[in-house]
Amino acid sequence: xxxxxxxxxxxxxxxxxxxxxxxxxxxxxxxxxxxxxxxxxxxxxxxxxxxxxxxxxxxxxxxxxxxxxxxxxxxxxxxxxxxxxxxxxxxxxxxxxxxxxxxxxxxxxxxxxxxxxxxxxxxxxxxxxxxxxxxxxxxxxxxxxxxxxxxxxxxxxxxxxxxxxxxxxxxxxxxxxxxxxxxxxxxxxxxxxxxxxxxxxxxxxxxxxxxxxxxxxxxxxxxxxxxxxxxxxxxxxxx
Amino acid sequence: xxxxxxxxxxxxxxxxxxxxxxxxxxxxxxxxxxxxxxxxxxxxxxxxxxxxxxxxxxxxxxxxxxxxxxxxxxxxxxxxxxxxxxxxxxxxxxxxxxxxxxxxxxxxxxxxxxxxxxxxxxxxxxxxxxxxxxxxxxxxxxxxxxxxxxxxxxxxxxxxxxxxxxxxxxxxxxxxxxxxxxxxxxxxxxxxxxxxxxxxxxxxxxxxxxxxxxxxxxxxxxxxx
Numbered sequence: 001x002x003x004x005x006x007x008x009x010x011x012x013x014x015x016x017x018x019x020x021x022x023x024x025x026x027x028x029x030x031x032x033x034x035x036x037x038x039x040x041x042x043x044x045x046x047x048x049x050x051x052x053x054x055x056x057x058x059x060x061x062x063x064x065x066x067x068x069x070x071x072x073x074x075x076x077x078x079x080x081x082x083x084x085x086x087x088x089x090x091x092x093x094x095x096x097x098x099x100x101x102x103x104x105x106x107x108x109x110x111x112x113x114x115x116x117x118x119x120x121x122x123x124x125x126x127x128x129x130x131x132x133x134x135x136x137x138x139x140x141x142x143x144x145x146x147x148x149x150x151x152x153x154x155x156x157x158x159x160x161x162x163x164x165x166x167x168x169x170x171x172x173x174x175x176x177x178x179x180x181x182x183x184x185x186x187x188x189x190x191x192x193x194x195x196x197x198x199x200x201x202x203x204x205x206x207x208x209x210x211x212x213x214x215x216x217x218x219x220x221x222x223x224x225x226x227x228x229x230x231x232x233x234x235x236x237x238x239x
Numbered sequence: 240x241x242x243x244x245x246x247x248x249x250x251x252x253x254x255x256x257x258x259x260x261x262x263x264x265x266x267x268x269x270x271x272x273x274x275x276x277x278x279x280x281x282x283x284x285x286x287x288x289x290x291x292x293x294x295x296x297x298x299x300x301x302x303x304x305x306x307x308x309x310x311x312x313x314x315x316x317x318x319x320x321x322x323x324x325x326x327x328x329x330x331x332x333x334x335x336x337x338x339x340x341x342x343x344x345x346x347x348x349x350x351x352x353x354x355x356x357x358x359x360x361x362x363x364x365x366x367x368x369x370x371x372x373x374x375x376x377x378x379x380x381x382x383x384x385x386x387x388x389x390x391x392x393x394x395x396x397x398x399x400x401x402x403x404x405x406x407x408x409x410x411x412x413x414x415x416x417x418x419x420x421x422x423x424x425x426x427x428x429x430x431x432x433x434x435x436x437x438x439x440x441x442x443x444x445x446x447x448x449x450x451x452x453x454x455x456x457x458x459x460x461x462x463x464x
């Protein structure tokens with residue numbers, strides 16, 4: 001049983017890598033270009049952008065569920081999951097803002113606009129920042145786990161309200177631009193399936209990275225315990 | 240009585256302390272004034288007509304930062320003087336501690352806002368007052384303290400709590416700030432009214448309800464140890 005698990009674990013990285021290469025092929029060669037738009041190649045960013053945005057929302061959902069279970073069971077593995085999902089999710093959330101800005105500069109000729117989805121994403125990113133800062137400013141690991149779980153829950157509940165507010169705030173103003181996600185409705189079937197495939201591949205990549213981060217974290221814990229034991233022994237000998 | 244009694248007692252204790260020291264209200268009021276003064280420097284080159292439209296925004300920036308400052312103080316004294324240990328040892332539920340601290344912070348902030356509004360009105364020539372503005376003020380301040388009490392209890396237990404509280408607090412209350420600015424603009428007749436002020440008030444009301452249930456629910460977990 002353990003051997004199968006290890007084999008599956010070893011096969012996971014090559015699988016994700018192969019799928020990502022395939023995905024690059026689909027995005028850059030297979031997917032049709034939107035000929036109506038003279039900046040047609042720029043829209044290929046959207047495949048990445050949507051996939052990454054999807055993952056950053058999934059990551060926050062993982063944080064929410066892991067936080068709830070941690071507060072309920074008090075099992076450190078759930079805290080490790082929520083912490084790892086937050087670190088990886090933060091990278092993805094940053095990439096959403098970066099890819100979105102690159103696309104926006106090409107299409108709207110501006111890096112940023114206070115459009116509802118962009119605003120919501122920026123605030124979500126700030127909540128990710130707050131989560132990671134809270135963990136590093138906590139005075140001990142147990143406290144970090146508890147406090148960040150509380151923020152994970154409150155933040156998750158807040159996201160729909162933020163989206164509502166941002167939508168009312170900007171949504172009914174004269175619409176100068178349409179958000180990246182609004183384009184999916186008018187997609188042709190091939191583009192849609194490439195987009196879904198990209199989302200799937202990025203979800204697998206996220207799963208791999210979180211798994212990896214969790215095992216690094218458990219090694220860190222082992223090392224810290226070893227250092228503590230050894231360091232304490234050393235201290236006694238010196239005195 | 241078993242619930243209301245402790246809540247009122249905790250809030251009363253904070254109020255007596257405040258009347259004797261006058262620490263929170265005075266310092267937060269001065270801070271809010273400073274924010275407004277800095278704003279008037281920043282908006283110097285803006286034409287007067289545009290500046291009038293920005294008044295509700297300036298007001299809520301001042302209240303948001305004042306809220307952060309007031310909430311920072313909520314648990315600092317408890318922590319420094321060990322009062323929190325006493326509260327935890329007292330035979331009252333954690334919910335009562337949450338609501339007691341929330342009530343006292345709510346009163347402090349409302350006092351600050353009541354004192355601040357007339358000064359602000361004079362400085363920014365703010366004459367279109369609407370009684371509904373008070374409702375917006377009450378709802379938004381309730382939202383601030385509902386979230387602020389929880390995060391203040393978290394921040395005070397971390398290193399560099401002065402940084403931690405705004406980082407936690409401001410993203411979460413972003414919808415309240417947006418809704419408060421938009422509904423006050425609509426009420427005093429400035430800005431673009433895309434959504435009616437009543438719907439914005441409804442949004443703040445929903446926020447208040449969600450977090451008045453959610454925050455006390457997790458508050459007990461923050462205080463344990």
